[in-house]
Amino acid sequence: MTMRSGPADEERAELVERVAREIHLRGLTMSAVHFLEASRPESGLSGGAMLFFDPVLRQVFASGDDPVVAILADDEGIDRLIDRLLELDEEEAWEV
Numbered sequence: 001m002t003m004r005s006g007p008a009d010e011e012r013a014e015l016v017e018r019v020a021r022e023i024h025l026r027g028l029t030m031s032a033v034h035f036l037e038a039s040r041p042e043s044g045l046s047g048g049a050m051l052f053f054d055p056v057l058r059q060v061f062a063s064g065d066d067p068v069v070a071i072l073a074d075d076e077g078i079d080r081l082i083d084r085l086l087e088l089d090e091e092e093a094w095e096v
Contacts, residue, residue: 012080015071020084029089036082040075 023032071077 012071012077016077016080016084019068019071020081020088023085024088024092029085033082033085036072036078036085039072040078 023029071081
């Protein structure tokens with residue numbers, strides 16, 4: 001995977017961190033990882049899953065912007081979010 005540089009990547013990294021921490025804070029890390037894997041475009045579930053979970057995502061991220069939509073726009077964003085969620089989960093396991 002090739003990393004692009006520039007403000008777009010920095011902004012995406014900040015969004016991934018923000019979303020991952022919100023998910024982790026709510027104890028939904030592994031559920032989110034499974035959901036993200038199932039919602040990839042090639043899985044056939046993505047459109048329906050996004051419609052189904054849209055109210056939940058808006059409740060969790062009740063702000064003027066839609067950070068989740070920006071991250072889930074492509075596989076790279078999904079991969080980054082999954083990786084960060086797993087890192088947070090592993091960090092917590094070491095702290096216990």
